[in-house]
Amino acid sequence: MKFWSTNTSQVTDDLASVTDIADEANIELAGMTEKQKQNIWRAVEALYQTGNHPQVSLCLRRKGQIVFNRSIGFADGNGPEDQPFAEKRLAKTNTPVCLFSASKLVTAMLVHMLDEEGVINLLDPISYYIPEYAKHGKRHTTIFHLLSHRGGIPRVEGKIEPETLFDKQQILQLLYDAKPMSVSGSKLAYHAVTAGYILGEVLERVTQKPLTQLLQERISDPMGMRCFNYGLAPEFRGEVAKNYATGFFAKMGTDQYLHHVLGADLDTTVNITNDSRFMDTISPAANIYTSAEEIGRFFEMLLDGGRYQDKQILTPETVFRATLPTSGYVMDQSLLIPMRYALGPMLGGDPVGIFGPMTGQAFGHIGFSNILCWADPKRDISVSLLTTGKSVVGTHIPSLAKVLYQISKQCPRVERDQRRSLFGSDQEKSEKI
Structure with a gap:
């Protein structure tokens, strides 16, 4: 019996050949420098180079401007068990990816x-x-x-x-x-x-x-989403990213933990999400399929007090209440780590949290496993990092931590009088109070 194994994908040296980039704004409009942008992207490339994620997609907005809208790797055909001669499909920025638990938010x-x-x-x-x-x-x-x-x-x-x-x-x-x-x-x-x-x-x-x-x-529809719903419509299934079991996993380690949290082992969980029947059903906590840009657009709407362009999707007060902490750090009896929750969102933390260092006001959600979507009002950023390698324990962990660190470091906090508030401007907030 095999008690542990490690699975990684093949990685090419020519990263540009497997990178898809959509429209990105002038970096100066986001209040950042080209060097800051490159530091973040090098960290993302290093995460991909661990081989734990056949596809990595990143969308990051700052001050409402798209700084990154990129995908790197393959949506299909380059998993750990795929043959070298298997047909490979490059990932695109609009490739639908299963959000897993990020669907909860x-x-x-x-x-x-x-x-x-x-x-x-x-x-x-x-x-x-x-x-x-x-x-x-x-x-x-x-x-x-x-x-x-x-x-x-x-x-x-x-x-x-x-x-x-x-x-x-x-x-x-x-x-x-x-x-x-x-x-x-x-x-x-x-x-x-x-x-x-x-x-x-x-x-x-x-x-x-x-x-x-x-x-x-x-x-x-109000937010102009191309593919943002529970399950996946048949017309998008030829584009969907396949999920893969990757990293280190032990029968008495990772699988045992996943049974405790999810009720299934790693292979079962991954296989279910690649099954067309899962794409046919509605799983409100687990099966929204969309792109990094579209789920990032959703978080940008929340960051902007529920507003998208000329449409008020939610009131600022509703977003404010939904993101208020329900407690301080408490030991989560399922995840077996201290967590902070609001009414739906997971919350970041200081000096470090699930969304990186000094993210005490950030709100968002993670998805199985290494999917992270969040907004940080202090930095005026919305971020979606989608991955298709379902590593729980693997060589990717230091690289993932570095991605979160670089995002926090290279997107400095915005001065309060320049920061968007969930209630709008400070004057508007005082008027409502």
Whole structure:
């Protein structure tokens, strides 16, 4: 039996030949220098050169200007187990990539949107909208609890077959019948998949619309998104980036941890996301497919107080409330590390956090594994880093840390009087208060 292995992709010396670059703004408009930009990109290239990620895509905006919109590597055909003579497909900046758990934040903002309109209330019990959910002591679990990962159902106990993920109604029934592992509100434990299905069902019941239609009408269409939705439409499947199991993984290490968090091992998790049936279904916590630029556009909208061009997608007050911390650092019983959460977003930290050093005001979300999307008001940046190698432990870790470090270092903080506020200008904020 093989207890551990390491998988990496082939990397060419000619990085320019595997790099796709879309329109990028004059760097001076972003308040940066060419040297600062090159320092960040060299760190991204070094991450790709570890071989842990067949594709790396980066979109970074500063002061509303696109500094990076690039992809490097291959969307398909250059994984660790692909033959050298296999047909390879270069990654493009518009290549759809599965966001995995970064999808959660989009779902959360749909919840906040309906709360803003008075259609739902975050303090209402889930059972008010889904009576079937009231079983086994879950009657008082609120929307607030699920958004903040304190709902008491971080996973479903027992053996769950992978095919279950392709049947939403079966998953919902399992969650209705589930006994909570802790009293709602009492323990912080990352809900990797479970809360998303319940929140999605709430959204569908109160709007009487499929979640895909709701997202399309309320966010994707108003923001001019080409491919930004749960699952993946057939017309985009010839472009989609394939996910690969990479890095070091041990049967009693990485796989055990992933079973604890996700309920499945590395190979199973990766294979599910490459399955067309996963692209056919709606998994509110895990299966939005889009490009780095489009999810970056979404975070830029949040950074700009819910505004995109001439459209107000969310009110500034809603974005402000959604990104407020629900607590300080607390040990997450699922991820087994200290975490800070808002009502949907994961939060950065000082002196270091999940989005790099000195990111205490940053908000965003990570996705399995090494997908990071965030906005940092202090630096006036929105960032999306999408990767297709599902390394948990591997040679990429120092390089990934360096990418985050370089972004924080090369995008200096903006003076308060020059910084965009989630409420608009300081004068507008004082008027609203």
